[in-house]
Amino acid sequence: MPVSDETPVDLAPVLESFPSLEVEKGTGALITQPALVLEVVQFLRDDPRYRLDYLSNVTGIDYLATVRKEKRVNEEGKTEIVKIDEPPRMDVVYHFYSMSEKRGLVTLKQRITDRDRPVATSLMPLFRSAEFQEREVYDLFGIDFQGHLDLRRLLMWEEFEDFPMRRDYVEPDDYEYEPTPHGEVLEKAKTHAGLGEGGSEE
């Protein structure tokens, strides 16, 4: 179903009912706290102005602490660049469509401020389709979904300890044999006996 066929969704009613929601600049995504997400999603699903009955996609985003630069106009009317400290955080992103009303897309993000122990609220009580997708997010980002009935790893094996999509994930070093390495791979291959010496001799 091409998106262009669908009626763009007016976010005003949901923002009115939940004044604490924010709309993200640029993406137009709704940003909510994990504590509020079930109510918001239930509203989006059941309210006749939305009827978003289809949860199409769930994913996660990991943000390390950064410094963001933003242009602002100061009191003297000049634009200046302000540096804003962004604390580390994680987002869980949901995409909703309405199949019955041919409406969409609405993007909803659960913002998790505690990146060291990320806890989100599962949408499984409202959308059964969230089950496997949230398991995937748990598997790759290590986000703990409260209210999920079967939160296990989905893609990696049970014994795996890390969360590979996190930005600080360190992959296993199996670069013993790299016949044509370059860039990052060359650096890694050099730590193994074979290439290191051969490379420096040239």
Place this chain on the structure above:
Amino acid sequence: MEDPSKSTTSEAHTLSDSVDLDDATRSEMEKAGVIVSSVDWLYNWARSGSVWPLQFGLACCAIEMICSAGSRYDIARFGSEVFRPSPRQADLLIVSGTVTKKMAPQVVRIFNQMPEPKYVIAMGACAISGGPFKQGYNVLKGIDRYIPVDVYIPGCPPRPEAVLHSLMTLQKGIRRQRTLGKGSNNPAYVEGNREYPVPSFSGKDLDPPYNPEVWQPPEKRPNMPEDGCP
């Protein structure tokens, strides 16, 4: 395939050694109307014309393997049409596709379950080295880290013609194997059923990351320039 010339220069001549001829001599003699053969040759000829691959696919390469079994490319012309659904009934494992680290123990287990004589074809860039996913945390960098591979087919994916060519290459190898008598290099007769340790899952990676009996990183690659491009 092991080099057959090594075993043919055997010290003690037994009956089966004495009738072992190279192809050129044999065809010369056939021209002269003399047909000389050995039980070994006959046996291998029959074996090579009836390779039973395992019905087993891993990723996109499997589609090309399936094509080769279809009517257009028709692997049956080469005597290998019986794709078996059970490793117990197959003697050729075509590793057709990406071997993820989660799947690798299962591939080794399947190889172990196959009866001798058994052969392995690594099909496509992924099965050879990890291919386009080589730098991924979850992809095994070549199935030859755990099981011995007889024929490699490069390509992403290799075309069905390449699959057929690899089968013919394998058949050539089978015909060159020495099966009966002394100096046999057919594992079915000298080693019993080859089984390799199944890697286990650990917290970070597969344990061990490769089987040193089967594969070892090349000691040193000389003349490798700093930028890595040979």
